[in-house]
Amino acid sequence: MTLPLGDEAETLLSIITKRRSIVTYSLIIVNVLTFILLNIYPNILGVMTYEDTVYILGSRPTDIFTISNFWRVITSMFVHADAMHLLGNMIFLFVFGRAVEKALGSLRFFVLYILAGLIAHIINTLSIALLPAAALLIDPRVLRGEALAIWAVVSIGASGAISGVMGAYYVLFPRAQLLSIVFYVPLVIPAEIYIVMWFIYQLVLALMSLTGIATGIAYWAHIGGFIAGIIVTVALANPRHISLLRRVYRYLSSGYYLV
Numbered sequence: 001m002t003l004p005l006g007d008e009a010e011t012l013l014s015i016i017t018k019r020r021s022i023v024t025y026s027l028i029i030v031n032v033l034t035f036i037l038l039n040i041y042p043n044i045l046g047v048m049t050y051e052d053t054v055y056i057l058g059s060r061p062t063d064i065f066t067i068s069n070f071w072r073v074i075t076s077m078f079v080h081a082d083a084m085h086l087l088g089n090m091i092f093l094f095v096f097g098r099a100v101e102k103a104l105g106s107l108r109f110f111v112l113y114i115l116a117g118l119i120a121h122i123i124n125t126l127s128i129a130l131l132p133a134a135a136l137l138i139d140p141r142v143l144r145g146e147a148l149a150i151w152a153v154v155s156i157g158a159s160g161a162i163s164g165v166m167g168a169y170y171v172l173f174p175r176a177q178l179l180s181i182v183f184y185v186p187l188v189i190p191a192e193i194y195i196v197m198w199f200i201y202q203l204v205l206a207l208m209s210l211t212g213i214a215t216g217i218a219y220w221a222h223i224g225g226f227i228a229g230i231i232v233t234v235a236l237a238n239p240r241h242i243s244l245l246r247r248v249y250r251y252l253s254s255g256y257y258l259v
Contacts, residue, residue, distance in 0.1 A: 002180055004095040004180045006095060007177070031080070035080055038057075057076060065125075079156040081157070097162075104236060112168055112229060116228045119224050120163060121160060127209070160218070160224065161225060163222040171230055171233045172233065199226060
């Protein structure tokens with residue numbers, strides 16, 4: 001169990017730039033308000049329970065390829081299963097998002113967030129096609145119910161998009177120090193070590209999921225979002241601005257200690 005609690009990059013960027021993390025805070029507010037409102041007023045969508053709203057707003061694997069249902073891919077990024085699911089995602093977004101937004105700028109950061117979420121959904125869909133049950137679709141000797149059922153599973157949560165933010169952070173601030181809880185012990189860890197460990201953990205579980213083991217978590221979405229975040233950051237970032245930012249950052253961080 002690991003959980004990031006704070007980073008030095010955001011503090012140092014507050015000294016270097018006047019940019020604000022408007023999109024990061026806005027995304028957190030929208031996610032929290034969505035969770036609260038749908039729990040209190042599920043009848044907004046004409047249903048009786050929060051679980052029903054999740055079913056309506058969550059995305060199915062093939063929605064990203066269907067124009068009439070594509071909107072669910074977006075709405076699913078703002079819907080969470082429960083309070084702990086929401087809290088965990090928002091902590092990661094808060095810790096990694098603020099510094100990335102200040103480095104890239106709000107518009108580029110928003111584009112990164114949405115693109116990472118979309119690509120995460122695509123990779124998750126492709127991973128489902130590799131599941132053992134999916135092979136039943138091409139075997140005329142067996143019933144198709146189980147195979148078809150996996151394509152009806154609803155995906156929700158912001159973790160694919162947030163994984164993209166982590167990918168961006170890895171590109172921009174690999175040597176930043178993170179204050180983290182690791183198995184209930186507070187530690188200060190270099191970002192590149194923390195994020196690589198996180199990625200390896202996600203990859204191992206993602207590969208395990210291909211055997212048909214039910215994990216309840218779309219690990220391939222995390223993998224896809226993370227890789228997308230790296231690629232989009234390299235494509236969108238202003239090289240000269242990032243180079244200057246890194247030089248100033250290294251100078252300031254040489255005499256900085258995370259407290």
